[in-house]
Amino acid sequence: MKKEFVEKAYDLARQEYAALGVDTDAVLKKLDDVVISLHCWQTDDVGGFERTGGELGGGLAVTGNYPGKARNVTEMKADLEKVLSLLPGKQRLSLHAIYGDFGGEFVDRDQIELKHFQPWIDWAKEQGIGLDFNCTCFSHPKADDGFTLSGKNEENRQFWIEHVKRCRRISAEMGKQLGTPCIHNLWIPDGSKDTPLDRYTHRRLLKEALDNIFAEEFPAELMKDGVESKLFGIGSESMVVGSHDFYLCYAAQNNKLITLDNGHFHPTEQVGDKISSILQFVPELLLHVTRGVRWDSDHVVTLNDEILLIAQEIIRANALKRVNIGLDYFDGSLNRVGAYVVGTRAAQQAFLFALLEPTAMIRRWEEAGRTFERLAYLELMKTKPFGAVWNYYCLKHGVPVGAEYIEAIGEYEEKVLSKR
Numbered sequence: 001m002k003k004e005f006v007e008k009a010y011d012l013a014r015q016e017y018a019a020l021g022v023d024t025d026a027v028l029k030k031l032d033d034v035v036i037s038l039h040c041w042q043t044d045d046v047g048g049f050e051r052t053g054g055e056l057g058g059g060l061a062v063t064g065n066y067p068g069k070a071r072n073v074t075e076m077k078a079d080l081e082k083v084l085s086l087l088p089g090k091q092r093l094s095l096h097a098i099y100g101d102f103g104g105e106f107v108d109r110d111q112i113e114l115k116h117f118q119p120w121i122d123w124a125k126e127q128g129i130g131l132d133f134n135c136t137c138f139s140h141p142k143a144d145d146g147f148t149l150s151g152k153n154e155e156n157r158q159f160w161i162e163h164v165k166r167c168r169r170i171s172a173e174m175g176k177q178l179g180t181p182c183i184h185n186l187w188i189p190d191g192s193k194d195t196p197l198d199r200y201t202h203r204r205l206l207k208e209a210l211d212n213i214f215a216e217e218f219p220a221e222l223m224k225d226g227v228e229s230k231l232f233g234i235g236s237e238s239m240v241v242g243s244h245d246f247y248l249c250y251a252a253q254n255n256k257l258i259t260l261d262n263g264h265f266h267p268t269e270q271v272g273d274k275i276s277s278i279l280q281f282v283p284e285l286l287l288h289v290t291r292g293v294r295w296d297s298d299h300v301v302t303l304n305d306e307i308l309l310i311a312q313e314i315i316r317a318n319a320l321k322r323v324n325i326g327l328d329y330f331d332g333s334l335n336r337v338g339a340y341v342v343g344t345r346a347a348q349q350a351f352l353f354a355l356l357e358p359t360a361m362i363r364r365w366e367e368a369g370r371t372f373e374r375l376a377y378l379e380l381m382k383t384k385p386f387g388a389v390w391n392y393y394c395l396k397h398g399v400p401v402g403a404e405y406i407e408a409i410g411e412y413e414e415k416v417l418s419k420r
């Protein structure tokens with residue numbers, strides 16, 4: 001898109017928003033604070049580099065067999081660098097424990113060490129980005145019975161406890177070396193296909209395992225812990241041990257972050273509506289921004305009402321500093337690099353839309369009981385030239401504007417992805 005055209009359109013848009021008391025230049029500065037953590041697992045359909053040839057477990061499913069999947073650390077870094085080059089603003093990278101640089105050797109989960117992730121830390125330093133981390137409590141024979149930290153098999157449970165402890169130490173080291181706290185997210189698949197008799201023991205075991213794991217404390221400047229609940233998974237349709245009630249209580253009582261994955265709730269439940277409640281009781285949130293279609297299908301994020309409400313609730317609560325934003329989807333049916341750029345841009349756009357709202361003015365109408373005016377202004381904002389502001393943001397950051405990024409991804413596919 002022509003530079004002059006983008007600037008001209010922005011200039012008009014700036015005036016339109018200014019008439020409503022919105023300073024678009026200030027908004028764009030604020031948008032730089034919306035740092036999105038890219039989930040590494042979209043590059044390879046949650047495969048990992050353990051070289052075990054194992055199947056994706058934990059009730060997760062990736063469909064699609066589009067060519068170009070990253071097969072090793074080198075390819076994954078190349079894909080991520082491409083992605084980063086097409087995104088405005090700042091990003092981070094969220095790694096899973098199965099993505100260590102294991103040098104072709106098999107390293108079991110209770111054996112992973114900092115050295116397996118040092119190359120990632122060095123790479124992140126080069127890229128000028130922060131890292132986040134996730135223990136991987138699935139896709140492993142010791143999780144085949146459907147249980148990890150809450151399982152009744154003592155040996156397996158200790159194995160997973162050891163794994164998570166190591167992951168947290170690695171996280172702290174990542175935070176230390178990169179000078180930005182690493183968010184460690186804990187999600188376990190534990191649950192059962194049919195209705196269990198004894199839910200209580202599993203939940204007691206999970207609580208004890210967490211207490212044991214979190215007994216080792218790290219300063220918040222190095223790492224923070226998030227705990228992620230789920231409603232159901234494939235093979236855990238009747239009960240999930242780590243339910244929302246479970247983790248909400250745990251996080252509130254232990255000052256942990258709650259991870260809200262918007263694919264993990266009943267389809268009519270709005271994660272956006274939970275934010276202002278949970279923030280009264282926990283220090284921070286971690287978002288797993290995703291798109292569920294009929295179930296927790298982890299489709300590529302798009303700019304839909306669900307994501308918009310999440311962004312609006314955070315901005316309206318002035319809580320950006322207390323919310324860590326990560327993505328979590330995996331679609332193997334399309335260009336995977338493209339999937340990142342579409343999804344990340346959509347998430348950024350949701351925050352831009354929310355930041356462009358004349359919130360203080362609309363709140364005054366609300367407080368005066370003028371609900372018609374509130375409704376009308378909210379509707380009006382939907383037709384404001386938000387796209388012109390977005391384009392200018394991309395221009396300012398020196399990344400492709402408009403459809404240009406689609407072409408860039410096409411080129412990368414032709415030159416790199418299709419050759420794999």
Ligand code: RNT
Binds near residue numbers: 134187261328
């Ligand atoms: C699973 C959770 C979890 C995973 C990633 C790969 O339902 O959403 O966050 O998607 O850890």
Ligand code: ZN
Binds near residue numbers: 187228261288328
């Ligand atoms: Zn998730």
